[in-house]
Amino acid sequence: MLKIEDLTIRYHGMPALSGVNLQVEAGERTAFVGPNGGGKSSLLKAVSGTVEEWEGQISFEGTNLAQVAPHDRVEMGIIHIPEGRRVFSGMSVRENLLVGAQRRAARPHVDQQMDVVRELFPTLMEMLSRPGESLSGGQQQMLAIARGLMGCPRLLMLDEPSMGLSPLAAETVFTGLGRLEEFGEVTLILVEQRAPDAFELCETAHVFESGSLVSSGRSADLAADGRLAAIYLGEV
Numbered sequence: 001m002l003k004i005e006d007l008t009i010r011y012h013g014m015p016a017l018s019g020v021n022l023q024v025e026a027g028e029r030t031a032f033v034g035p036n037g038g039g040k041s042s043l044l045k046a047v048s049g050t051v052e053e054w055e056g057q058i059s060f061e062g063t064n065l066a067q068v069a070p071h072d073r074v075e076m077g078i079i080h081i082p083e084g085r086r087v088f089s090g091m092s093v094r095e096n097l098l099v100g101a102q103r104r105a106a107r108p109h110v111d112q113q114m115d116v117v118r119e120l121f122p123t124l125m126e127m128l129s130r131p132g133e134s135l136s137g138g139q140q141q142m143l144a145i146a147r148g149l150m151g152c153p154r155l156l157m158l159d160e161p162s163m164g165l166s167p168l169a170a171e172t173v174f175t176g177l178g179r180l181e182e183f184g185e186v187t188l189i190l191v192e193q194r195a196p197d198a199f200e201l202c203e204t205a206h207v208f209e210s211g212s213l214v215s216s217g218r219s220a221d222l223a224a225d226g227r228l229a230a231i232y233l234g235e236v
């Protein structure tokens, strides 16, 4: 579904990520792990079209994304939930959800996707008329994910959903994500500092360090590799 070839991303001429090659298959759940500054978020931004300086090739379902504008990537089903949640604070929970359903292919499925959200994050449904800003951090993260799901994503990219959450709130978020496949095929890329949680949710993973992709494979194999664990658990 997603093919990245020899991708280099720069900010003001300085490389943040260099020479990355990887593929994500349809229906796959894959984790990007590794220490801060490794380039994981930048890679997600390159796929959604929100970095300016990059070279290499990114294709989605056979289409080269080089000339595809960010909003057209959304129309193709590429949904990016950035770090920091970015809930629309002055809008109600319901309005936030409806914003997520603006993708043309999603508009006929609003009721169906509301049912998915109800199943995964029932507490959100009890607060539909509350302003986004009144929600706790965990509730805002659920809302950010739910807003993404309202767009019927083909590729869902989640950047650090557990960041700043209590262990209980993070568990609620991961439990919801773990049930996603009950509602149809979604391809998932999860950037996550909590590698054990990411490995539990995702069957494959890629380890990034200092702007390079250092290893890729089955999560179980990466989890068992002590040398890699030292990298992604921040022990080097």
Ligand SMILES: Nc1ncnc2c1ncn2[C@@H]1O[C@H](COP(=O)(O)OP(=O)(O)OP(=O)(O)O)[C@@H](O)[C@H]1O
Pocket (backbone or CB within 6 Å): 011, 012, 015, 016, 017, 034, 035, 036, 037, 038, 039, 040, 041, 042, 043, 208
């Ligand atoms: N907008 C920006 N301008 C300049 N440098 C940036 C910008 N965004 C990221 N960088 C730099 O690019 C490198 C990779 O950052 P990136 O956020 O992609 O890494 P990451 O693995 O996602 O880490 P984090 O968990 O901290 O987000 C870092 O050195 C970072 O300082």
